[in-house]
Amino acid sequence: QWLFVCLFVLLLGIVSQGIAGENQPVVTLMTHDSFAVxxxxxxxxxKQYGVTLKILKTGDAGLAVNQAILSxxxxxxxxxxxxxxxxxxxxxxxxxxxxYASPKLSKIPETLKLDPENRLxxxxxxxxxxxxxxNWFIDKKMLPPQTLEDLLKPEYKSLTVVQNPATSSPGLAFLLSTIGKYGEKGYLEFWRKLRANDVYVSTGWSDAYYxxxxxxxxxxxPIVVSYASSPSAEVYYSDKPLDEAPTAAVLGPAMAFRQIEFVGILKGTKQPDLARKLVDSC
Structure with missing residues (x-):
């Protein structure tokens, strides 16, 4: 009888916890496929706010933004x-x-604040x-690319993968970096030559890199559009300890585009207070 009472109390506690979890408010964070936390x-x-946080991944950044606009x-x-x-x-x-003018804005450099209305x-x-x-270039006894012009050379044919700028934020950033280097009149000629050298255009960063x-x-x-921090990430997230990064970034004048990422509260949210708390936690 005592055992039955203990089991009943234990079962009641489990059910109560389940009901409490079901009654918790849900706040949903929409993001791109590369989001990781x-x-x-x-x-x-x-635990801090007594909520359930749902992560909704909807493709690469460009696709995710389009999805948010359409809905x-x-x-x-x-x-x-x-x-x-x-x-x-x-x-x-x-x-x-x-x-939303988050109190955390006071800690952010002014150069990164691009929306004066604080929507993003x-x-x-x-x-x-x-x-x-x-390792690929070492094995092939080839020099890795040092400039954008290198990508157009015959020896680099079929070696590069970029992302579609219509759907991918790093893809669009790379496109903008070529406009910055060659100008609005010259960048299209660069892309024509890159296409002739068999560049592969992937749908997004994840498909390109992984x-x-x-x-x-x-x-x-063996050449991909990614981030200057990607070699460090290769070491940090490696399953096995690495003495050095297996990849390297090509850096130099007009070789990179500074990408700034933002968070914002969507109009029509049913959880405005929790949405603000979530933004403050980002």
Missing amino acids: SKHLLETFE KSNPLSDVFFGVDNTFMSRALTAGIFET LPVDFGDVCLNYDK GQFTRAKGGTR
Whole structure:
């Protein structure tokens, strides 16, 4: 009988916890496929505010922004993370974000604050540039590219993968870097030559880096558009300890584009207070 009472109390506690979890408010964060955050941070936010945090990934940054715009009359989430300065004007013109002057703005450099109305708040930045697989070039006894012009040379034919600028934020950033280097009249000629040299245009960063790049299983392209921080990330996230990065970034004048990433509260959110708390936590 005592055992039955203990089991009943234990079962009642489990059911009560389940009901409490079901009754918790849900706040949804819409973002791109490359978004990553530790389980500990998610659980800390949920515990601190007594909520369930749902992460909704909707493709590369450009696709995610388009999805948020298309669903603005019935928003899919409360907060959007991952609009960058290349897609910023598209998002702001669509009018999908609410103004929110977070108290955390005082800690952010003025150079990163690109929206004076505070509809989009900067959360991080990175430099988009070419990366290459060091071992591939060592094995082939070839010099890695040092300039954009190198990509047009016959010896680099079929070696480069970039992202579609219509759907990918690093793809659009790379396109803008070529406009910055060659000007509005010259960049198209560069791209014509790059296309003639068999550049591969991927749908997004994940497919390019984890699918087409030679660092990925089955990848055939040793040059990829990624970030200046990608070599460090290779070391940090490696399953096995590495003494040095297996990749390198190609850096130099007019070789990189500073990408700033933003977070914003979507108009029509049903959880405005929690949405603000989530933005403050980013």
